[in-house]
Amino acid sequence: MSFDDGNVALLSGSVYFLVHRGVICRQSTYFSNLLSTVRPCSAGDLIDGRPALELEECSEDIALLLRAMYDGISSVLGGEDVFHVGYILLQLAHKYKIKRLQPEALDVLSEAWPSKLSHWDHRMKLVPATHSDDVRNRALPHPTAIINLARLASAPTLLPAAFYDLSRQPPSVSAAGFSDIEAGAFHRLSPADLVSLFQGRESASRFLSTFIVQVLEVRVPGSTCAAPQSCAQVFEHMAQEVVCDVGGVMCDPLRVMARILALPASDGEGPAMLMLCASCAEGLEEDVQGGREMLWDSLPSWFGVEDIMSWGA
Numbered sequence: 001m002s003f004d005d006g007n008v009a010l011l012s013g014s015v016y017f018l019v020h021r022g023v024i025c026r027q028s029t030y031f032s033n034l035l036s037t038v039r040p041c042s043a044g045d046l047i048d049g050r051p052a053l054e055l056e057e058c059s060e061d062i063a064l065l066l067r068a069m070y071d072g073i074s075s076v077l078g079g080e081d082v083f084h085v086g087y088i089l090l091q092l093a094h095k096y097k098i099k100r101l102q103p104e105a106l107d108v109l110s111e112a113w114p115s116k117l118s119h120w121d122h123r124m125k126l127v128p129a130t131h132s133d134d135v136r137n138r139a140l141p142h143p144t145a146i147i148n149l150a151r152l153a154s155a156p157t158l159l160p161a162a163f164y165d166l167s168r169q170p171p172s173v174s175a176a177g178f179s180d181i182e183a184g185a186f187h188r189l190s191p192a193d194l195v196s197l198f199q200g201r202e203s204a205s206r207f208l209s210t211f212i213v214q215v216l217e218v219r220v221p222g223s224t225c226a227a228p229q230s231c232a233q234v235f236e237h238m239a240q241e242v243v244c245d246v247g248g249v250m251c252d253p254l255r256v257m258a259r260i261l262a263l264p265a266s267d268g269e270g271p272a273m274l275m276l277c278a279s280c281a282e283g284l285e286e287d288v289q290g291g292r293e294m295l296w297d298s299l300p301s302w303f304g305v306e307d308i309m310s311w312g313a
């Protein structure tokens, strides 16, 4: 992304981009302020006869930014690395004060760290949880980096889902921070955010334990149940199964709750849900959905995130 008729050079390492002062200054108050102080007559600051600005970022990131500024953000979102692109652009849009690009980059990241449960479920289908004890997934920037960027760029709507995302890994792993070898960056939460993470994780796991007791362990078939004895046995079996599920490495209450509806029957033939009478199955499904929504609605307060305009629903 370099133009022969460009009248400003942006320098990144040994690479430079000739761009149009009018285009970048109109979008970025940072460049606008900086270029108003550049003296084009000082020969040392000239590249190809144009005033030059040296930037800290690698040339790939600057090329990305310029394409988004010239051709719109949709021109750089075609690949599988869409969330990494959104991350880089929000970072740069914040740093270089590019007003139009900030909300657009935030929208991209909001698809992976959304404010609605249905969107989170959709994201989990597209990007399944990893099997290891680390939530690192190549398709997504690390949630630790997202939390830090959300703080920096004042984008609190990303925080509850990013905290929840991160809370799925063991606390010791989160506390150690995350080293992004490719980008040469190390990400670690601030002490205050680490406390919020652990408190939120604790609240979510307490909610799950209570939910399992109330919705499965002490459940009695309702008055409209067609087969009270058999349904009671199925509930008991489900309670045992789900407790085994919770014992896994990943602590993901939303996933554990959703899995209740897919638990296998005691004879291993199909899902346990199908062994319940229609009335009990319907009641359980409602309770599971209601419980998951209640958990999701609680995320901002559990993780200590305030000033969010709209959450859930």
Ligand SMILES: [Zn+2]
Binding pocket: 221, 222, 224, 225, 226, 227, 228, 231, 276, 277, 278, 279, 280, 281
């Ligand atoms: Zn029943």
